Structures are given as structure tokens and as C-alpha cells.
Amino acid sequence: MIVNIDKLNKDLKEILSNQRYLHSVGVMNMCEKLAHIYDVNVDKLKAIGLMHDMAKELSNEDKLKYIRENNIYCTDIEKKIVDILHGKIAADMCKKRYAFDDEMCTAISIHTTGKENMTMLQKILFIADKIEETRKYDGIEELRKLAFNNIDKAIIKNIDETLVINIRKENLILEESIKTRNYLLLTSEI
Numbered sequence: 001m002i003v004n005i006d007k008l009n010k011d012l013k014e015i016l017s018n019q020r021y022l023h024s025v026g027v028m029n030m031c032e033k034l035a036h037i038y039d040v041n042v043d044k045l046k047a048i049g050l051m052h053d054m055a056k057e058l059s060n061e062d063k064l065k066y067i068r069e070n071n072i073y074c075t076d077i078e079k080k081i082v083d084i085l086h087g088k089i090a091a092d093m094c095k096k097r098y099a100f101d102d103e104m105c106t107a108i109s110i111h112t113t114g115k116e117n118m119t120m121l122q123k124i125l126f127i128a129d130k131i132e133e134t135r136k137y138d139g140i141e142e143l144r145k146l147a148f149n150n151i152d153k154a155i156i157k158n159i160d161e162t163l164v165i166n167i168r169k170e171n172l173i174l175e176e177s178i179k180t181r182n183y184l185l186l187t188s189e190i
Contacts, residue, residue: 003047008098012054020057024050026132027125034124037148041121044104048125051098052108055089063089077172084174087111114155114180117187123151130158152188156181 005028013021031049035042058066060082066089067074078084091109094100100108106115107122111129118126131144131154139161147154159181166173184190 003043003098005043005046005050008047008050011097012050015054016057020053023132023134024053026134027052027128030128030132031124034128034147034151038120038124038151040124044101044121045124045128047098047100048094048104048107048121049128051094051100052090052111052125052129053086054093055086056083058086058089066092075175077174081172081174084112087113110176113174113176114159115176116179116183118180120151123155127151127154127158150190152184153190156184156188156190 009025012024016024028046028049031045032042034040035045055063055066063082063085064079066072067085070089070092072085072088072092074085074088078088088109091100091105094108095105103119103121107119107125110118110122111125114126115122127143127147131140131147143154143157146157159177163173163177163181
């Protein structure tokens with residue numbers, strides 16, 4: 001697969017707000033940095049980093065319509081947390097429009113929740129989305145350092161913090177995030 005970052009960049013600029021576009025460029029840049037640390041295909045990571053949120057700004061109605069019209073499976077909880085569907089929609093769009101391979105599409109699809117047995121490419125997109133340069137929140141510097149030293153620890157830490165926030169807010173919690181956390185705790189050398 002040949003990735004034309006200039007074309008992806010041009011297409012993305014046309015569909016996203018400036019703030020979301022800058023976030024996507026930040027994720028692409030962080031993916032590139034992490035790709036060198038973990039020896040993963042830089043071009044693939046730059047492409048998925050840039051395009052991971054291409055469906056983020058669709059309205060909830062349009063997200064649900066896209067899911068229905070394209071026969072994309074989603075759980076009852078995902079139907080309640082409609083915004084979470086942007087990953088699955090972006091993955092489908094990238095496969096159809098740009099011929100992204102299955103690993104790339106899976107990475108985009110699960111970039112907010114993670115999944116059991118992620119590839120390194122998928123782990124990098126997951127954590128790059130949380131630590132890219134435009135993100136500002138308590139503890140981000142520590143998480144950034146951790147991502148460059150032990151990506152599994154960084155993912156677990158991020159999921160832990162997200163779970164605590166969602167529990168405090170009495171939000172629904174996606175099972176996939178808990179499975180991701182447990183899988184990493186069982187299989188990683190932490």
C-alpha cells in the first residue's frame with residue numbers, strides 16, 4: 001500500500017474544523033515519533049494518525065445513519081455513546097476511500113477503547129491520540145514520558161484514569177476498555 005500523506009492532508013482539511021485538524025496533525029506527529037521508538041511502519045502510522053478522527057465532527061444523527069447504511073456492527077452501549085462510533089466510521093471510510101489495510105482500519109476503529117491483543121501499530125495510535133501536543137490535562141507529561149518508555153504501562157495508566165473519570169461522572173463504560181486493560185495486565189511485562 002502506498003500512502004499519499006499530502007492527499008490525505010488535503011482531504012482532511014476540507015472536512016474538519018481547524019481545532020480538530022490540528023489535533024489530527026498532532027496525533028500524526030506523535031505517531032511518527034513513537035514509530036521510531038517501537039520500530040513500526042512510519043508511513044502507515046502517519047496515515048492513521050492523520051485520519052483517525054475524520055468522522056469525529058459528523059452529527060450524532062449522521063453517525064447513526066452511516067452505521068446503519070454501511071452495516072457496521074455496534075453494541076447497545078455504543079448506540080448510547082454515539083460519539084464513540086466515529087472510530088468505526090472513520091475506519092470504514094479509510095478502507096473504502098484510501099484502501100487502508102485491515103490492521104490500519106482496526107487501529108482507527110479502536111483508537112478510543114483499545115482491544116485485547118493490539119498490534120504495536122494499534123497501541124501507538126491509541127496512546128498518540130491521548131498525548132499529542134495540543135492535549136493539555138493534569139498528568140499528561142508523565143503519560144508522555146511513559147509512552148516513550150513502556151507503551152503498555154502508558155495505555156493502562158490512561159485507561160485507569162479514564163475509568164475513574166467516567167465512574168465519577170456516572171457514565172457508561174465500554175467493556176472493550178476493561179478487556180484491553182486486563183489483557184495488558186495479564187500479558188505485559190510491567
